[in-house]
Amino acid sequence: EAGVAQSPRYKIIEKRQSVAFWCNPISGHATLYWYQQILGQGPKLLIQFQNNGVVDDSQLPKDRFSAERLKGVDSTLKIQPAKLEDSAVYLCASSSLRGPNSPLHFGNGTRLTVT
Amino acid sequence: AQTVTQSQPEMSVQEAETVTLSCTYDTSESDYYLFWYKQPPSRQMILVIRQEAYKQQNATENRFSVNFQKAAKSFSLKISDSQLGDAAMYFCAYNSGGGADGLTFGKGTHLIIQP
Secondary structure: OOOOOOEOOEEEEEOOOOEEEEOOOOOOOEEEEEEEOOOOOOOEEEEEEEEEEEOOOOOOOOEEEEOOOOOOOEEEEOOOOOOOOHOEEEEEEEEEEOOOOOOEEEEEOEEEEEE | OOEEEOOOOOOEEEEEOOEEEOOEEOOOOOOOEEEEEEEOOOOOOOOEEEEEOOOOOOOEEOEEEEEEEEEOOOOEEEEEEHHHHHHHHEEEEEOOOOOOOOOOOOOOOOEEOOO
């Protein structure tokens, strides 16, 4: 079984620029999550999708962050414009079902550096 | 809001010895789920063990076991016969299990295994 794929692995941009991250979940997984992990902290949920619908985006800074999962498969997370405090690892995870009984499978993340 | 606290930023243990990582959490829920995740330098979060709050029996997975004290809101991880491959960041996480699927993570403990 192929794992959760994320790209790029690393990205360096200047503040006020835009950036996009891509995630391809495990085949058949209906639930997809984006987490932000700032250095020295645990991951923080940004957004959760169930198929192509948003379940929870309460912690997504909507003035600059957006995410979509148009066909209910892969997903993109965009930041525009980026700020210095957006420097973090962005992790994508997927699960076959909603709820804590369905294990989360994480990708290797994208490390973003904003200068 | 639920919070998860890991009070040990770093722990060190000799290979083959036993180490215990601490975690406390705050919640007003009676039913919930607790997890320990391992994050090696590859950045991929890997599930180590999970505990359902309504189960009194402590979860075990091979060399990994937990001490779940519901009244004290404590959830520690014991690693027996430590191996070099256990070196990683370890995160404690909470899920309410009632519709909100996202995990709340602690800040993590960096585990060092000394040969």
